[in-house]
Amino acid sequence: MYKYDEYDHRIVRERAAQFRDQTRRFLAGELGGEEFKPLRLQNGLYIQRYAPMLRVAVPYGMLSSAQLRKLAAISRTYDRGYAHISTRQNVQYNWPELSRVPDILDELAEVEMHAIQTSGNCIRNITVDQFAGIAPDETVDPRPLAEIVRQCSTFHPEFALLPRKFKIAMTGAREDRAVLQMHDVGLELYRAADGEVLIKVWVGGGLGRTPILGSVLHEALPWRHVLTYIEAIVRVYNLHGRRDNSYKARIKILVKALGIEEFKRQVEAEWVFLKDGPNTITQAELDRVAAHFTLPSYEKLADQNADFEAKLAAERGFANWVKRNVHTHKQPGYRSVTLSLKPTGTAPGDITAGQFEKVADLADRFSYGEIRSTHEQNLLLSDVRVADLYTLWQEARAAGLATPNIGLITDIICCPGGDFCDLANAKSIPVARSIQEVFDDLDYQHDIGDIELNISGCMNSCGHHHVGHIGVLGVDKDGSEWYQVSIGGKQGNDASLGSVIGPSFAQDEVAGVVKRLIDVYLESRSPEERFIDVVRRIGIEPFKTRVYADRQPGKQQKEASNV
Amino acid sequence: MSNLIKYINGVPGVVAEDAWQVAHLPAVTEEVRKQAGKPVLFKLTGAETATPEQISATVIPAGKVLVPLTVWQARKAELAGRVVAGEIGVWLETHELVEKLIESQQDLTVFPVIGVHIERFADGRAYSMANLLRTRYGFKAELRVFGDVLRDQLFYLRRVGFDAFEIRADRSAEDALASLKDFSEPYQASVVIDQPVWRRHARG
Numbered sequence: 001m002y003k004y005d006e007y008d009h010r011i012v013r014e015r016a017a018q019f020r021d022q023t024r025r026f027l028a029g030e031l032g033g034e035e036f037k038p039l040r041l042q043n044g045l046y047i048q049r050y051a052p053m054l055r056v057a058v059p060y061g062m063l064s065s066a067q068l069r070k071l072a073a074i075s076r077t078y079d080r081g082y083a084h085i086s087t088r089q090n091v092q093y094n095w096p097e098l099s100r101v102p103d104i105l106d107e108l109a110e111v112e113m114h115a116i117q118t119s120g121n122c123i124r125n126i127t128v129d130q131f132a133g134i135a136p137d138e139t140v141d142p143r144p145l146a147e148i149v150r151q152c153s154t155f156h157p158e159f160a161l162l163p164r165k166f167k168i169a170m171t172g173a174r175e176d177r178a179v180l181q182m183h184d185v186g187l188e189l190y191r192a193a194d195g196e197v198l199i200k201v202w203v204g205g206g207l208g209r210t211p212i213l214g215s216v217l218h219e220a221l222p223w224r225h226v227l228t229y230i231e232a233i234v235r236v237y238n239l240h241g242r243r244d245n246s247y248k249a250r251i252k253i254l255v256k257a258l259g260i261e262e263f264k265r266q267v268e269a270e271w272v273f274l275k276d277g278p279n280t281i282t283q284a285e286l287d288r289v290a291a292h293f294t295l296p297s298y299e300k301l302a303d304q305n306a307d308f309e310a311k312l313a314a315e316r317g318f319a320n321w322v323k324r325n326v327h328t329h330k331q332p333g334y335r336s337v338t339l340s341l342k343p344t345g346t347a348p349g350d351i352t353a354g355q356f357e358k359v360a361d362l363a364d365r366f367s368y369g370e371i372r373s374t375h376e377q378n379l380l381l382s383d384v385r386v387a388d389l390y391t392l393w394q395e396a397r398a399a400g401l402a403t404p405n406i407g408l409i410t411d412i413i414c415c416p417g418g419d420f421c422d423l424a425n426a427k428s429i430p431v432a433r434s435i436q437e438v439f440d441d442l443d444y445q446h447d448i449g450d451i452e453l454n455i456s457g458c459m460n461s462c463g464h465h466h467v468g469h470i471g472v473l474g475v476d477k478d479g480s481e482w483y484q485v486s487i488g489g490k491q492g493n494d495a496s497l498g499s500v501i502g503p504s505f506a507q508d509e510v511a512g513v514v515k516r517l518i519d520v521y522l523e524s525r526s527p528e529e530r531f532i533d534v535v536r537r538i539g540i541e542p543f544k545t546r547v548y549a550d551r552q553p554g555k556q557q558k559e560a561s562n563v
Numbered sequence: 564m565s566n567l568i569k570y571i572n573g574v575p576g577v578v579a580e581d582a583w584q585v586a587h588l589p590a591v592t593e594e595v596r597k598q599a600g601k602p603v604l605f606k607l608t609g610a611e612t613a614t615p616e617q618i619s620a621t622v623i624p625a626g627k628v629l630v631p632l633t634v635w636q637a638r639k640a641e642l643a644g645r646v647v648a649g650e651i652g653v654w655l656e657t658h659e660l661v662e663k664l665i666e667s668q669q670d671l672t673v674f675p676v677i678g679v680h681i682e683r684f685a686d687g688r689a690y691s692m693a694n695l696l697r698t699r700y701g702f703k704a705e706l707r708v709f710g711d712v713l714r715d716q717l718f719y720l721r722r723v724g725f726d727a728f729e730i731r732a733d734r735s736a737e738d739a740l741a742s743l744k745d746f747s748e749p750y751q752a753s754v755v756i757d758q759p760v761w762r763r764h765a766r767g
Binding site: 005007011014015018031038039154155156157160162227235238239240242243244245247248273277278279284288291 | 596598599601603604605606607608660684685686687688690691692694698699713715716718719720721722723745746747748749750751752753757758759760761762764766767
């Protein structure tokens with residue numbers, strides 16, 4: 001993975017010093033709350049319900065074992081012994097004290113980490129396919145360019161105060177696992193016939209209040225122009241985005257208002273002046289960065305392993321885990337492994353200090369000391385020998401990290417919601433828990449098969465509910481918490497936005513509603529059909545009919561009973 | 564002392580006296596517009612907000628004066644002599660387009676100063692405007708920012724090409740000077756430091 005040189009170190013140290021002084025001035029009353037707000041946000045610091053929340057950047061989800069140990073130590077010293085993996089592959093602390101955040105930044109800087117631009121109206125952390133570099137369907141490893149884009153967007157002087165946040169995702173695989181179409185800019189790397197790396201540029205996707213899937217802005221951008229092309233896009237956005245209304249301030253609204261053709265014309269007109277300028281990437285710079293992402297020294301192995309096969313046949317628990325949590329790999333004899341942070345009864349994505357350390361240890365022993373965070377809020381060991389899978393499973397299981405539910409209904413994407421977040425309209429963690437409890441039986445989960453259930457506590461959509469096969473959204477109605485349910489959303493190449501099935505539900509109804517949706521699916525499916533396939537084939541009506549069959553849901557039910 | 568930081572021969576300092584005055588449109592009472600229940604704080608780019616009455620009633624005092632873009636556009640002929648004398652500059656609001664200035668005056672070298680007024684510090688349009696003035700339109704003389712100008716934005720303002728900063732009146736310009744040194748080796752190319760770090764130094 002990328003290792004800092006003196007310039008990276010210097011920038012991160014100077015940032016920590018800058019933020020220490022800003023915090024000092026704020027606490028001394030020299031800097032007003034409104035003035036401090038964008039400064040702290042661009043350093044990942046939110047003022048939450050009970051305490052500040054600090055979001056630490058994990059650029060494109062790559063972590064080393066040393067970094068995990070530091071994250072564990074920070075959670076013990078400055079927080080309550082745990083942290084949370086966010087849907088932008090970042091790490092969040094829920095209980096730090098504001099006055100000690102500068103110390104946390106100093107500690108992070110020691111292991112080449114920071115909290116730069118993890119929030120605020122600026123270019124945010126860049127996310128990539130969690131299987132970058134190891135996926136069999138990948139043609140270009142997106143991480144070197146992701147690192148170059150990260151550096152260029154870090155403290156970019158022209159784009160620090162945009163109309164709204166700006167998110168970039170990248171992939172170099174055939175299957176889109178980075179949800180490009182829900183990003184402000186999505187970069188799809190591929191190879192031309194002559195081997196040159198080209199980029200299909202998507203623009204104007206986003207979730208939130210007005211979910212929109214992105215449109216194609218450029219079919220074949222040569223890689224060396226990616227920075228100047230992004231600058232052209234962001235400059236048009238910076239000058240013309242809707243600053244008058246924060247709900248309409250994302251680039252998706254501008255793209256929609258102008259139409260993709262006119263938006264493209266404006267970007268191209270801007271790009272004429274930037275193209276081939278100094279931010280054009282040189283081969284030497286790409287090579288320098290790419291050298292950090294070379295393959296580990298894989299052993300030459302057969303892809304099959306007799307011991308492994310024997311264990312698989314003998315132990316059903318192991319087989320279940322392999323089926324769900326172990327993934328194919330470019331390199332014969334190797335697999336990647338998802339460590340589930342979704343056991344029933346734990347807030348999805350939460351991890352304790354002890355688990356961090358255990359994962360660091362497992363990574364050192366079995367996966368070249370590297371770990372990845374995923375936008376589905378789990379951790380991934382990228383390069384595990386097939387022969388080591390059984391030992392790894394046993395140890396991960398003992399640490400509570402081997403729930404065999406990846407891609408199943410209990411592998412819920414869920415924001416922190418009203419338990420922590422000040423923006424939330426409703427709690428999300430208890431809803432996730434109630435659903436996990438209903439579907440806790442493993443055979444039942446495996447029978448239901450591939451499904452994505454995403455929960456957001458408010459319209460900001462951190463839990464990506466719009467692209468969940470089942471999406472749950474917390475809404476506020478006259479001061480009480482209700483939940484809107486949608487179905488038919490999907491991430492990936494054939495991404496779609498879910499449709500709301502009808503009036504919203506009380507918190508204790510949601511799990512039952514999900515159960516009915518699943519019942520309809522199980523009754524309607526043909527053998528190879530996933531939940532999403534059935535929704536696409538039969539539409540939402542049969543689901544809707546079943547859910548609302550015997551009662552008026554939610555508020556109406558309550559009102560009816562009062563009559 | 565003024566509250567104006569200026570780069571003189573590449574060195575920033577607080578200037579003792581500022582020779583330039585800023586002419587403003589006469590104030591009118593604007594009704595507070597609301598969007599999504601919140602007051603609208605930022606005008607849309609390209610919105611025409613100055614009335615002909617305001618433009619004609621704008622007082623342009625003697626001496627060196629920065630005039631609003633709309634006044635410049637409408638009353639350019641009247642100012643011709645003073646332009647030759649080097650005592651007229653133009654300032655833009657962040658919702659005004661740099662292109663409008665260029666339409667009315669292709670040769671920017673006639674202005675000793677161009678200003679950009681930032682009504683609210685969170686308005687990032689000023690940064691792209693400065694970049695355009697410096698790089699696309701080649702403006703070389705003083706580029707001044709005034710209004711809600713605070714030390715924590717100073718480093719960025721400097722990098723996009725401003726070289727004069729009128730710090731908000733209730734804050735110390737002397738204190739603000741320190742923030743011009745927040746970062747020593749930025750990653751990307753911009754106006755000031757016009758090469759990315761990998762072109763400035765051999766890395767790795």
